[in-house]
Amino acid sequence: MKPCKRKLRQSGTALIVGTVSMVLVVPMIGLAVDVGLIYALKAQLQASVDGASLAAARALSLSANTASQISDAQHNANNWFYSNFPNSYWGATSTDMAPDDTHVHVYDDASNPHLRHVDVTAAIDAPNYFMRWFGSPTTHIVGKGFASRRDVVAMLVLDRSGSMGSACSGLISAAKLFTGQFTAGRDRIGAVSFADNAYLHSVPTTNFRNALGFDTSIGATGSNTGTGELDDITCGGGTNSASAIAIAYNELYKVAEPGALNVIVFETDGKPNTVTLNFADINYSTSTVNAVAITGNNCKDRESPAKTKTGGGFTTYASIPYWQGNATTPSHVLTTLASGQTSAPYYSGAQPGPAFFTSDIPAGMIGAVGGTDANSSVLMFESWTTSKASTYQETGSNPYISTATGCLFNGSSSSNFSDLAWLPTTDVYGNNLINDSYNSVTTTTAGGATRISLAGSGTQIGNQIRAAAFNAVDDAAHRFRTNATIPVTFHAVGFNSANTTLMQRVANDPGWIGNSACTAQCQYDSTQPTGKYVYASTTAALSGAFQSLASQILRLAQ
Numbered sequence: 228m229k230p231c232k233r234k235l236r237q238s239g240t241a242l243i244v245g246t247v248s249m250v251l252v253v254p255m256i257g258l259a260v261d262v263g264l265i266y267a268l269k270a271q272l273q274a275s276v277d278g279a280s281l282a283a284a285r286a287l288s289l290s291a292n293t294a295s296q297i298s299d300a301q302h303n304a305n306n307w308f309y310s311n312f313p314n315s316y317w318g319a320t321s322t323d324m325a326p327d328d329t330h331v332h333v334y335d336d337a338s339n340p341h342l343r344h345v346d347v348t349a350a351i352d353a354p355n356y357f358m359r360w361f362g363s364p365t366t367h368i369v370g371k372g373f374a375s376r377r378d379v380v381a382m383l384v385l386d387r388s389g390s391m392g393s394a395c396s397g398l399i400s401a402a403k404l405f406t407g408q409f410t411a412g413r414d415r416i417g418a419v420s421f422a423d424n425a426y427l428h429s430v431p432t433t434n435f436r437n438a439l440g441f442d443t444s445i446g447a448t449g450s451n452t453g454t455g456e457l458d459d460i461t462c463g464g465g466t467n468s469a470s471a472i473a474i475a476y477n478e479l480y481k482v483a484e485p486g487a488l489n490v491i492v493f494e495t496d497g498k499p500n501t502v503t504l505n506f507a508d509i510n511y512s513t514s515t516v517n518a519v520a521i522t523g524n525n526c527k528d529r530e531s532p533a534k535t536k537t538g539g540g541f542t543t544y545a546s547i548p549y550w551q552g553n554a555t556t557p558s559h560v561l562t563t564l565a566s567g568q569t570s571a572p573y574y575s576g577a578q579p580g581p582a583f584f585t586s587d588i589p590a591g592m593i594g595a596v597g598g599t600d601a602n603s604s605v606l607m608f609e610s611w612t613t614s615k616a617s618t619y620q621e622t623g624s625n626p627y628i629s630t631a632t633g634c635l636f637n638g639s640s641s642s643n644f645s646d647l648a649w650l651p652t653t654d655v656y657g658n659n660l661i662n663d664s665y666n667s668v669t670t671t672t673a674g675g676a677t678r679i680s681l682a683g684s685g686t687q688i689g690n691q692i693r694a695a696a697f698n699a700v701d702d703a704a705h706r707f708r709t710n711a712t713i714p715v716t717f718h719a720v721g722f723n724s725a726n727t728t729l730m731q732r733v734a735n736d737p738g739w740i741g742n743s744a745c746t747a748q749c750q751y752d753s754t755q756p757t758g759k760y761v762y763a764s765t766t767a768a769l770s771g772a773f774q775s776l777a778s779q780i781l782r783l784a785q
Contacts (some may be wrong), residue, residue: 272370280372282307301326324349341378382475397766408777421471422464428456467501469699473656496722499696501597518674598689649678666694734758
């Protein structure tokens, strides 16, 4: 009987110990459950305020003045937050997130006037299901989010060449909608269009919506039905891409906002085939002529009587005919003069002062020469125009060759271009036309210097000009991405038959490396600003392509 009594006493002890243990075990389990819920609510709260801060930064683009932009940011943040963290979410109470300055604070950076920050703060009371037994019914949780938005200075470079054709109106609409994604009054957007010439529609301005044609009076986000400079674009002519890129970059350079995000958006459907050149190598410091590209008998100088090159003309600076501008003043001033400089007596490729990123266009034999995509024609155009349409100046009866002052090149058809012997190695903007790692060209020597040869048939000449035009675009993008003062990020929209390799190189987009549309010449340099190239196969796809780049720019601007 004694062993049985010992078992009874042991069983009673276990019951007492187990009962007492529950007093400790249950709170520990409850604490684990409550802490798990608190962590889950904290993670969701943080994700919600992070998203709200990004939404607020994006909403800074919606209105045309600072007060409205801040209000839009606050309401956007509030809407985003409650869409992701509604009232009573997982039993949370006292959710505190209001569209006011306390919860959504928008402010300028102390050291960068082109940078705005958004702080978002929200709070909840998380329920305690077990810890309330110990007098703690809720746990207060605070979440804080942060986002930044850099001001954007952007130039649109839009192709209005003949190959754009019926896509012209779609391009205009897509470009307008692109501008509507940015902040009026803070961001600056301008536009250049190009065909065989380039036309500056607008410098980068904070009033870009009105200037370019985006209507903010229709609907919550605006419309592309407004009227502005972009509506004057008509499509026709060659493809002088490098000229437009240089002019666009110059406008960014003149704005000179290194704290902002400087961007060029380059759109084209074709292959560059036209370059703007100085056909006389003039030493402006000594007023002497080293060489002239004119070799035939139809183009005469300004002497009295006028002389051809073979007749002994074109020997002095004063004798050079000025196809653009006048004899003493550059006809299209790209930059302002450097400090202490009162004139700009320099030639293509020169960089005379610290205020210059590229050469100005001098007076003289300046014109645009193009080789058509059919590999059979060589055309002579005016290099720029006061017209927004893509028509070129013709002189005489020859429909293929034109100049501004009657210096008609030899030939009754586009395949005869014997008056022009060579091209210089840079265009008038300083872009290099020789780049053997990309498109090789045949060179010759004239006036003691290397030139690009134009010997051969019209097809051979056209091929040389096109190769030079490709090189000019590639070099322009490289030079402007690496400018130490105002480095620029390039983005690109390729429409229809655009050359993928060139567009990838312009944008410096690593995403196309290895793509079958990219040749072995595609390259990416991680030390330079990385852009994005988007391909649009149809007119309808243009709008989405531009919107994609707007999102990319705004993401980078944060």
